[in-house]
Amino acid sequence: MEDAQIDLRQVTGRVKWFDPGKGFGFILDTEGGPDILLHANVLRNFGQGSVADNAGITVTVQVTPRGTQAVEVLAIAPPEGEAMRPAPIEDLGDSDPAEIAALPLEPARVKWFDKVKGFGFANVFGRPEDVFIHIEVLRRSGFADLGPGEAVCLRVIEGKRGRMAAQVVSWETALREVR
Helix, strand or coil: CCCCCCCCEEEEEEEEEEEEECCEEEEEECCCCCEEEEHHHHHHHHHHCCCCCCCEEEEEEEEEEEEEEEEEEEECCCCCCCCCCCCCCCCCCCCCCCHHHHHHCCEEEEEECCCCCCCEEEEEEECEEEEEHHHHHHHHHHCCCCHHHHHHEEEEEEEEEEEEEEEEEEEEHHHHHHC
16 A cells, blocks of 8 residues: 655634534635634644634644645634733723733633533632633633533633633643743
């Protein structure tokens, strides 16, 4: 059997849509190429179980007989304008993105998250109290949803009613930042 040459290339685009229930979604190539299939397993290998619609994404792709498919996620950025939009959450106020980025990353596991309710909670390793996660913070962080038990890292602030996430980062992204 001959070794087939696999032609891989890097593409930057925007998430058209992603449905974790279906296990896939599509990326719009910013250079105008065909839509790119993003399979849930490829996204999970990056450390996320979901990604927000219109999030910026850089992937390695290959062309197959069934179309162009992402084989590796290299980076995800929040949807355009999301990081700069004032937070609709009183406790975050007008937090400067640079101030939030300067906060330490805290390893956590998602306790539960309800997309319909628009919030959930995580447990930070070594701390007894829960950390509140608002859906807008999740979206600005480039996620669409979180699953129970999912490993993430949080940048946390003290809110009026306790600790709350100011940013959510995938476990694998946090590991790359630390190195």
